[in-house]
Structures are given as C-alpha cells and as structure tokens.
Amino acid sequence: MREEWRIIAYVVTSGILVVMLYGYILYLYRSEKSGKRDYEKYGKLALDDEIDSPVIEDKPASERYKDEK
Amino acid sequence: MFFRWIERNPFFMAAWISLVIAVAGLIEIVPDFAKAARPVEGLKPYTVLELAGKEVYKKDNCIACHSQLIRPFKSETDRYGDFSVSGEYAYDRPFLWGSKRTGPDLHRVGRYRTTVWHEAHMWNPPAVVPGSIMPAYRHMWKNAADIETAYAEAVTVKNAFHTPYGPGIRKGKEAWEKYKPTVLAQARKVAEEMKGTEGVSKEEVLKMIDSGKVPEIVALIAYLNRLK
Amino acid sequence: MQSNAALEYDYSLAKKFTFLTILFGFLGMLIGTLLAAQLAFPSLNYLLGEYGTFSRLRPLHTNIVIFGFTVSGIFATWFYIGQRVLKVSLKESKFLMTVGNIQFWLYFVGALLAVVSLLMGITESKEYAQFEWPFDIVVVIIWVLWGLNIMGLIGIRREKALYISVWYYLACFLGISMLYLFNNMALPTYFTSGGLGSFFHSVSMYSGTNDALVQWWYGHNAVAFGFTVPIVGMIYYFLPKESGQPVYSYKLSLLSFWGLLFVYLWAGSHHLMWSTVPDWMQTMGSVFSVLLILPSWGSAINMLLTMKGEWQQLTENPLIKFMILASTFYMLSTIEGPIQAVRSVNAIAHFTDWIIGHVHDGVLGWVVFMIMSAIYHMTPRMFKREIYSKKLIETQFWLQTTAVVLYFTSMWIAGITQGMMWRAVDEYGNLMYSFIDTVNALHPYYVIRTIAAIMYLAGFMMFMYNIYKTVTAGREIEEEPQFRTPIAA
Numbered sequence: 001m002r003e004e005w006r007i008i009a010y011v012v013t014s015g016i017l018v019v020m021l022y023g024y025i026l027y028l029y030r031s032e033k034s035g036k037r038d039y040e041k042y043g044k045l046a047l048d049d050e051i052d053s054p055v056i057e058d059k060p061a062s063e064r065y066k067d068e069k
Numbered sequence: 070m071f072f073r074w075i076e077r078n079p080f081f082m083a084a085w086i087s088l089v090i091a092v093a094g095l096i097e098i099v100p101d102f103a104k105a106a107r108p109v110e111g112l113k114p115y116t117v118l119e120l121a122g123k124e125v126y127k128k129d130n131c132i133a134c135h136s137q138l139i140r141p142f143k144s145e146t147d148r149y150g151d152f153s154v155s156g157e158y159a160y161d162r163p164f165l166w167g168s169k170r171t172g173p174d175l176h177r178v179g180r181y182r183t184t185v186w187h188e189a190h191m192w193n194p195p196a197v198v199p200g201s202i203m204p205a206y207r208h209m210w211k212n213a214a215d216i217e218t219a220y221a222e223a224v225t226v227k228n229a230f231h232t233p234y235g236p237g238i239r240k241g242k243e244a245w246e247k248y249k250p251t252v253l254a255q256a257r258k259v260a261e262e263m264k265g266t267e268g269v270s271k272e273e274v275l276k277m278i279d280s281g282k283v284p285e286i287v288a289l290i291a292y293l294n295r296l297k
Numbered sequence: 298m299q300s301n302a303a304l305e306y307d308y309s310l311a312k313k314f315t316f317l318t319i320l321f322g323f324l325g326m327l328i329g330t331l332l333a334a335q336l337a338f339p340s341l342n343y344l345l346g347e348y349g350t351f352s353r354l355r356p357l358h359t360n361i362v363i364f365g366f367t368v369s370g371i372f373a374t375w376f377y378i379g380q381r382v383l384k385v386s387l388k389e390s391k392f393l394m395t396v397g398n399i400q401f402w403l404y405f406v407g408a409l410l411a412v413v414s415l416l417m418g419i420t421e422s423k424e425y426a427q428f429e430w431p432f433d434i435v436v437v438i439i440w441v442l443w444g445l446n447i448m449g450l451i452g453i454r455r456e457k458a459l460y461i462s463v464w465y466y467l468a469c470f471l472g473i474s475m476l477y478l479f480n481n482m483a484l485p486t487y488f489t490s491g492g493l494g495s496f497f498h499s500v501s502m503y504s505g506t507n508d509a510l511v512q513w514w515y516g517h518n519a520v521a522f523g524f525t526v527p528i529v530g531m532i533y534y535f536l537p538k539e540s541g542q543p544v545y546s547y548k549l550s551l552l553s554f555w556g557l558l559f560v561y562l563w564a565g566s567h568h569l570m571w572s573t574v575p576d577w578m579q580t581m582g583s584v585f586s587v588l589l590i591l592p593s594w595g596s597a598i599n600m601l602l603t604m605k606g607e608w609q610q611l612t613e614n615p616l617i618k619f620m621i622l623a624s625t626f627y628m629l630s631t632i633e634g635p636i637q638a639v640r641s642v643n644a645i646a647h648f649t650d651w652i653i654g655h656v657h658d659g660v661l662g663w664v665v666f667m668i669m670s671a672i673y674h675m676t677p678r679m680f681k682r683e684i685y686s687k688k689l690i691e692t693q694f695w696l697q698t699t700a701v702v703l704y705f706t707s708m709w710i711a712g713i714t715q716g717m718m719w720r721a722v723d724e725y726g727n728l729m730y731s732f733i734d735t736v737n738a739l740h741p742y743y744v745i746r747t748i749a750a751i752m753y754l755a756g757f758m759m760f761m762y763n764i765y766k767t768v769t770a771g772r773e774i775e776e777e778p779q780f781r782t783p784i785a786a
Contacts, residue, residue, distance in 0.1 A: 087471050156505075162505075
C-alpha cells in the first residue's frame with residue numbers, strides 16, 4: 001500500500017515539475033514577445049565586465065518589477 | 070506571477086533551487102528506510118573480531134577492486150552463489166557494495182574459500198592464482214588490528230541502533246577490559262587454523278595474539294569467513 | 298559611481314586558489330598515472346610499503362582530483378568571475394576579503410591533513426566521501442565560508458542582474474551543502490562508547506541498503522553539482538568572454554539550468570541498478586537519465602552556437618579550441634551516461650572499466666580542459682603578462698586530446714570485453730571463463746591506458762610550465778585585454 005502512495009507522489013511531483021519547466025519556457029518567450037523583458041541583453045554581462053562598465057540593471061528586480069502592472 | 074517571483078530575488082531563487090534538490094531525495098530515499106533496514110531472519114551482528122576485520126577491509130580499501138553485491142543474473146549466481154537481498158546488509162555500516170569488480174565479488178566468499186586459502190592468497194596472490202593483479206598485503210601480519218575501536222563501534226551501534234549484542238558489550242574501559250579475552254579467544258581460533266607463510270610462522274601469529282594483539286590478517290580472515 | 302575610477306578587481310584570492318588548482322591537479326594526475334600502471338604491472342604496488350598499494354592510493358586520487366583540483370578550480374574561478382559579472386571588487390569589503398583568506402588557509406591546511414589521513418587508512422570507505430568526521434567538519438566550515446562570500450558579494454553587487462554563471466555557482470554551493478551533510482551523518486564511536494578506541498572512527502547513521510541509497514544519491518549528485526554545474530558556469534563566462542561573442546541564446550541557458558537541476562536529481566538511482574533498490578525506482582532512474590540528455594545538450598549546443606560565424610577563431614585561438622573540445626566531450630559523456638543507465642546495458646557495464654572510461658572522458662575531456670582554459674584566460678589578466686608560448690599550448694592540446702581518446706576507447710573495450718566474458722556460457726549453459734581469465738584479457742588495455750595517462754600527465758606538465766613561465770617571464774602588458782587572451786607566438 002505504501003509503495004503505491006510513493007509511486008503516486010513520485011509521478012505527481014515530477015508531473016508538477018515538468019509542467020512548471022514548460023510553463024517557464026512559455027513565460028520566457030511570452031514576456032520577451034510582449035516586449036516586457038529582453039533576456040538576450042544579459043548575455044552582454046560576460047563581455048562588458050570591467051568595474052567601470054555601465055551596468056545593465058541598476059535596480060534590483062524586486063523594485064524593477066513593481067513598476068509593471 | 071510565480072516565475073517573476075523567483076527571478077525577483079536571488080534568495081528566492083536559492084530557496085527554490087534547494088527545494089528542487091531536496092524533493093527528489095525525499096521521495097527517493099526516505100520511504101524505503103524502515104523496510105530496507107530490517108535484517109533477514111537469523112542474521113547475527115558482526116562479532117567484535119569480525120568488525121575489526123571489516124575495519125581492515127575498509128582501511129586497506131578492498132572496495133577499490135571488490136564488490137559485495139550479487140545481482141540476480143544466472144551468470145552471477147552460478148559464479149558467486151545466491152543473489153543478495155536487502156536484509157542481509159542490515160548490520161553493514163557503511164555498506165560495502167563497491168562499484169568496481171577488478172577482482173571477483175566477495176559477498177559469499179566465506180562459502181568457498183577457507184582460512185588457509187586466504188592466508189596464502191593475501192600473502193602472495195599470484196602464487197595462488199597465477200596472473201593475479203591483486204597486491205600482496207604482507208603488512209597485515211605485522212600490524213595489529215584495532216580491536217578496541219571495533220568494540221567501541223559495537224557499543225555504539227548497540228546503544229544507538231539497537232543492534233542485538235549481548236550484555237557483554239557495554240560502555241567504558243572496564244567493560245572492554247573484561248570483554249577483550251573473548252576477542253582474543255576468537256582470534257586464536259582462527260589463527261590455529263592457519264598454516265604459516267614463508268615470512269611469518271604460525272607460532273609468531275599465535276604469540277602476537279597471546280601478547281594481547283590481533284594481527285590484522287587474522288581479523289580480516291575472520292571477517293571474510295563470515296561473508297556467506 | 299564616479300569614484301570607481303581608481304578601483305580595481307582584487308585577484309589575490311583567485312591567484313591563491315589557482316596555485317592550489319595546479320598543485321592538486323598535478324598530484325591527482327600523478328597518482329592516477331601510478332594507479333593505471335599498477336593494474337598493468339602489479340609489482341608497482343610495493344613502492345611505498347603499505348601506503349603504496351592500489352587500494353590505499355585510489356581514494357587519494359579521487360579525493361585530490363575532486364576536492365583538491367576541481368574544488369580549488371571552482372573557488373579560483375568564482376573569485377575571478379564573481380567580482381567581474383557583479384561589477385564589484387573584493388577590495389570594497391574588508392569582511393569578505395578576510396573571510397576569503399580564512400577559507401583559503403583552512404582549505405590548504407585541511408587538504409594536506411586529509412591527504413595524510415587517507416594515506417594512513419583513516420576512512421569512512423564511502424566512495425568520494427571517505428573523510429572521517431573531523432575532516433567533514435572542516436569541509437563544512439570551508440564550504441560555509443565560501444557561501445558567505447557568494448552571498449556577500451551578491452549582497453554588495455553593483456550590477457543588479459545576475460549573470461547565468463552566478464546561478465550555477467549558487468546551485469553548486471547549495472547542492473553540495475545538502476548532499477555532503479546528509480551523506481556524512483555518522484556517530485563518532487569514541488564519544489558514544491565512553492572514550493574507547495580511535496578518536497577518528499565513526500559509524501554511519503544508515504545501514505546497508507539505506508546507506509547505499511543515500512550514498513548514491515550523494516555520489517550521483519556530487520558529480521552533478523561538482524563536475525557539471527560549476528563547470529557549465531565557467532564555460533558560460535569564459536567562452537563568450539574569450540571569443541567576444543555573447544552567449545547564443547540566454548533564454549536557452551536559463552532553461553537548461555532549471556532542466557538540469559530538476560532532472561539530474563531524479564536520475565541518481567541508476568547507480569544501483571539490479572541491486573536491492575525497488576524496481577520501479579530503478580526504471581525511473583533510467584528514464585530520467587535519458588531525459589537528462591536534453592538540458593545537458595541544451596548548454597553544450599548553446600556553446601557551439603555561440604561560435605556561429607566565428608569558427609575561424611577555432612583555428613586561431615588555442616583557448617577556444619580547448620573550450621569547444623571540452624563542450625564536445627561534455628556532450629559525449631552526457632550521452633554515454635544515459636546509455637549506461639539503460640537497464641540491459643547497465644547489466645553489462647556496471648562493475649567494469651567502461652564506467653571508469655565514462656568518468657574519465659567526462660573529467661579529463663570536460664572538467665580538466667575547461668579549468669585549464671580558465672586558468673590560461675585568467676593568468677594574463679591577473680598577472681598582466683602575455684601567455685608564454687603558443688606552441689606549447691598547441692602541443693599540449695594534441696597530446697592531451699589523443700590521450701583522452703586512447704583512455705576512453707581502451708576502457709570501453711576493456712569494460713565491454715570483461716562484461717561479456719563474465720556472462721559467457723558454453724552450449725551446456727556453464728560459465729566459460731574463470732574470473733582470472735577475464736582479468737588476463739584486460740592486460741593490453743591496461744597498458745594502453747597507462748600510456749594514455751602518461752601522455753595526459755605530460756600535457757599537464759607543459760601547462761604548468763607554460764603558466765610558470767608566463768608568471769615569471771611573460772612579456773608584460775599594460776592594459777587588460779578585453780576579449781582574446783594574448784599569447785606569444
């Protein structure tokens with residue numbers, strides 16, 4: 001009996017995780033399409049990494065996101 | 070939205086990473102715990118001498134070349150004997166399944182090898198099995214096995230995990246002094262079956278035991294004989 | 298922010314850990330070469346008395362490579378990358394500098410003592426978790442100090458966006474913390490028995506099958522969080538930086554990150570196939586191992602595509618060559634792993650040298666190549682000197698690449714040969730070979746492997762020499778190069 005519960009728990013959690021992973025893919029592409037966010041600009045972080053290079057985000061995300069509805 | 074929440078703060082992300090890591094472990098490992106720890110019927114805990122032998126096995130890291138896990142294939146059961154079941158390992162802390170078989174599996178070696186065979190083999194493997202690439206372990210005749218630590222381990226597992234040891238296994242120096250002759254007697258019994266090698270005679274081994282020290286090889290053989 | 302004009306990154310910690318990376322890399326590979334030779338020529342077991350047998354030295358090799366070489370490589374690159382992508386200097390925080398220095402010295406001294414303890418045979422005998430409890434405590438302290446540094450640096454960062462590499466380092470830190478703690482739960486017998494026996498000895502909290510479950514949960518994921526996650530973090534920084542090309546798709550890198558975290562952990566039970574672990578779990582282990590190809594290849598393909606339109610760099614810049622080859626080996630070993638996790642393949646492969654081959658195409662081809670390129674990239678910037686010799690790098694590259702190929706092909710053949718011989722039966726169903734027949738059959742492959750090991754070690758010594766010459770005699774450069782690492786022809 002306990003074994004069944006465990007299989008259920010296993011399948012359900014991995015199911016949830018799969019859904020979330022795919023949800024995340026959707027989220028990424030959607031928010032880029034709608035122009036809310038540009039992820040690719042973060043790729044520059046590795047290239048312009050002198051201490052006096054301009055920063056890409058000067059506010060932490062928690063504050064940045066407040067401005068959005 | 071959820072994803073935005075994670076992206077928002079590195080520490081939320083850290084929490085989420087930890088959660089993802091932990092969940093898998095929880096579901097995979099925890100539910101099996103009680104069941105897998107139950108010993109098979111008639112399984113006896115290791116004697117103190119055998120524990121000391123197991124320590125020698127660990128110290129010289131035989132696990133680098135030997136497994137103790139017979140898989141349920143005909144080719145394995147023909148070669149090594151019945152396949153292994155969970156309950157047989159109930160007193161193995163740590164487990165010694167190994168991951169590489171440069172040498173054969175040893176889980177049931179006590180069924181088909183004897184004290185004398187081991188003695189000759191550990192002294193010089195290629196002399197017993199031509200072409201063997203196993204190293205000789207001659208220092209085991211000189212070094213004394215740490216029977217006191219083995220006893221300390223027995224006390225620990227008895228108290229902490231209720232391993233069924235007799236009343237002789239108790240905390241403290243005194244209890245150990247009282248128990249030590251039992252271990253030496255067990256060692257003597259093994260040593261008496263030995264024949265002696267070209268380098269160390271049987272008498273020298275016995276003499277060492279009578280002086281209160283058990284050569285590593287004697288403890289190791291006691292342990293190997295117990296693997297059945 | 299105007300006041301930063303004079304501010305510079307502080308590389309002193311990165312330098313210190315780079316030194317350790319090279320030291321431990323050399324030691325680990327030297328011992329590895331001896332081990333390879335011992336299996337081909339057993340008389341080599343007696344060079345150091347009881348301390349020199351194959352079995353005593355093997356944990357030394359694995360632990361030095363994992364906890365010595367790779368972990369110092371992770372620390373060194375963190376103290377380099379971390380500052381740069383967060384655009385904040387360690388100079389700005391006395392506290393973090395002090396923590397970092399304590400971490401360094403504790404690590405150095407702890408590592409030396411741990412090496413001695415393993416030589417003496419003081420061991421818990423759990424693979425890749427051999428250290429006895431006092432050393433475990435030191436490991437935990439070092440790790441916490443490192444965590445403090447990561448969090449601290451993130452806390453004072455100027456660049457508020459976290460680059461993907463930082464995510465990987467963070468995951469490495471968290472993952473290893475959890476794994477290490479749970480797997481090493483043990484009771485020190487000295488204290489529980491009223492002061493009897495050895496102070497160092499401990500007994501595992503888990504027994505038998507449970508211990509095995511926890512151990513392979515650890516073993517598998519330690520590879521994930523030690524050999525995969527942080528190394529991917531390195532390549533996400535060093536390849537774009539060296540080539541001047543931003544990563545091909547940043548979104549793909551985020552996806553692969555979560556995919557890797559999620560899938561890798563479920564695949565652990567494939568190490569226990571055909572054992573006493575429940576069947577359905579072993580099956581799930583296989584399924585997830587196969588799924589693991591996706592996120593792993595996601596990262597690797599992302600790296601290859603980063604070079605799109607810039608392939609000429611591959612011929613011009615030896616560092617690019619190293620990194621691209623590293624990604625390729627990463628792809629190879631992440632497809633090989635799932636294949637070995639298929640139950641019927643596992644039945645043959647498990648316990649054989651094929652597994653050893655798999656580990657080594659991953660570690661020699663991926664981890665070591667990546668860490669060496671990282672050091673080649675960092676050294677001119679840390680010491681303001683040009684790399685001493687391009688010729689030497691080129692030679693080293695070909696020598697080591699040939700060595701890796703020789704290594705894994707010989708071990709594949711050895712493993713499959715032995716696996717097949719163990720199960721071979723004659724027409725009456727009797728086993729055809731005694732065990733020693735299957736050992737004798739491997740001799741030629743063990744010899745080839747030894748040659749491969751010597752070649753690889755020679756290549757590593759060229760690397761050491763090149764770095765040494767760079768630091769002491771390389772042509773000085775005034776300005777930090779932005780992308781391509783300057784290398785004297």
